[in-house]
Amino acid sequence: MSERDLPLPIVTTPPNPRRFWSKVRRVVGKVPFVEDLVAAYFCAMxxxxxxxxxxxxxxxxxxxxxxxxxxxxxxxxxxxxxxAAVLAAALTAVGSHMRPEHRDQARKTLHGWTEQA
Structure with a gap:
């Protein structure tokens, strides 16, 4: 099945980046799945x-x-x-598309933030 054959319209507009990064900053170091979430964000972008x-x-x-x-x-x-459950379900479904560079970018982005948390 090609992307053109998908039965539902797919929204590929990213959520508000300011709200995303603001919440990531608030939870970094407190929530164990933040790196996966940020890698998923970079993969989606x-x-x-x-x-x-x-x-x-x-x-x-x-x-x-x-x-x-x-x-x-x-x-x-x-x-x-x-x-965490929603992210885990998403990564189970499509996580094979996440490349090492998405994870590297997430690690680099979060590196300084985790030291401050």
Whole structure:
């Protein structure tokens, strides 16, 4: 099946970058999946990534920055479990498209932030 044959329209517009990076800064060092999330973001932003993969990853990133979700992020210890589950599902579905350079870019971006956290 080609991307043109997909039955639903796929949105490949990234979520608000300012909100994404602001939330990443708030949770870096506190949430164990931040590096995967940032790597997924860079993969989704990569124009060489297939459209349907970008759509899935942008959905996971958008869920992360939603102000309301299934389990409020303010709840200690469990607040990000739904975000982790959504990201894990996305990476299970399309993670094979994430390249080493996406992970490297995530590590480099987060390197200074984790030292400050």
């Amino acid at each position: 990569d124009s060489n990534t297939p459209v349907y993969v970008r759509g899935v990853l942008f959905g996971a990133v958008a869920y992360f920055i939603l102000p309301t979700d299934m389990v409020p992020d303010l709840l200690a210890m469990v607040g990000f479990t739904d975000d």
